Amino acid sequence: QSVLTQPPSASGTPGQRVTISCSGSSSNIGTNVVNWHQQVPGTAPKLLIYGNNQRPSGVPDRFSGSKSVTSASLAISGLQSEDEADYYCAAWDDSLNAVVFGGGTRLTVL
Amino acid sequence: EVQLVQSGVEVKKPGESLKISCKGSGYTFSNYWIAWVRQKPGKGLEWMGIIFPRDSDTKYSPSFEGQVTISADKSMSTAFLQWSSLKASDTAMYYCARRYCNGSSCYVGGYGYWGQGTLVTVSS
Numbered sequence: 125q126s127v128l129t130q131p132p133s134a135s136g137t138p139g140q141r142v143t144i145s146c147s148g149s150s151s152n153i154g155t156n157v158v159n160w161h162q163q164v165p166g167t168a169p170k171l172l173i174y175g176n177n178q179r180p181s182g183v184p185d186r187f188s189g190s191k192s193v194t195s196a197s198l199a200i201s202g203l204q205s206e207d208e209a210d211y212y213c214a215a216w217d218d219s220l221n222a223v224v225f226g227g228g229t230r231l232t233v234l
Numbered sequence: 235e236v237q238l239v240q241s242g243v244e245v246k247k248p249g250e251s252l253k254i255s256c257k258g259s260g261y262t263f264s265n266y267w268i269a270w271v272r273q274k275p276g277k278g279l280e281w282m283g284i285i286f287p288r289d290s291d292t293k294y295s296p297s298f299e300g301q302v303t304i305s306a307d308k309s310m311s312t313a314f315l316q317w318s319s320l321k322a323s324d325t326a327m328y329y330c331a332r333r334y335c336n337g338s339s340c341y342v343g344g345y346g347y348w349g350q351g352t353l354v355t356v357s358s
Binding site: 126156157158159161163168169170171174175178180210212214215216220221222223224225226227228 | 269271280284294295296339341342343345346350
């Protein structure tokens with residue numbers, strides 16, 4: 125059971141917009157920034173969003189992040205087949221004194 | 235270019251010890267926290283702990299405290315993860331990762347640089 129809760133799966137068709145949620149609490153998302161990582165199976169994770177809504181250079185602007193109180197969301201617009209991957213949210217937890225990851229969401233492009 | 239290069243595949247028996255490594259290059263290794271992340275087969279990412287190589291300040295996730303030891307040798311620009319007595323449940327891919335920094339701000343939990351992973355298999 126992960127401290128941050130994500131839906132196990134999401135799907136969409138090419139061109140569609142999909143969102144992935146990440147629910148936490150006052151000790152993590154409520155007081156600290158949220159980051160999102162993308163992992164294509166068989167490869168190392170890649171940072172997609174940092175500081176709630178910032179993109180590292182090279183990440184397309186189709187990817188966007190937002191945060192409200194104790195929840196965060198990752199939105200992907202103009203869905204492409206290459207977006208098929210696992211997505212993980214992450215944040216520092218003040219109670220655990222540790223980084224916590226969400227359980228991950230497997231995105232399928234239909 | 236920032237790079238983290240990890241040591242190779244390990245196959246061990248239960249009860250054996252192991253130390254895997256993560257060598258950083260392309261930046262001042264001493265000045266940035268390095269994290270270790272576990273991923274069991276078919277499962278999600280689990281944060282194990284971090285180390286600041288300059289002074290070896292180390293923090294562990296409660297789930298991993300006492301189970302592993304994280305260390306670093308700043309002269310070698312290398313971080314380590316070690317076990318004194320492996321269990322079958324330690325079978326996993328282990329990644330090292332460095333925080334993403336933008337200007338003077340570094341983002342906890344936002345890992346912009348990852349090693350390629352070290353696969354550890356523990357089986358009798």
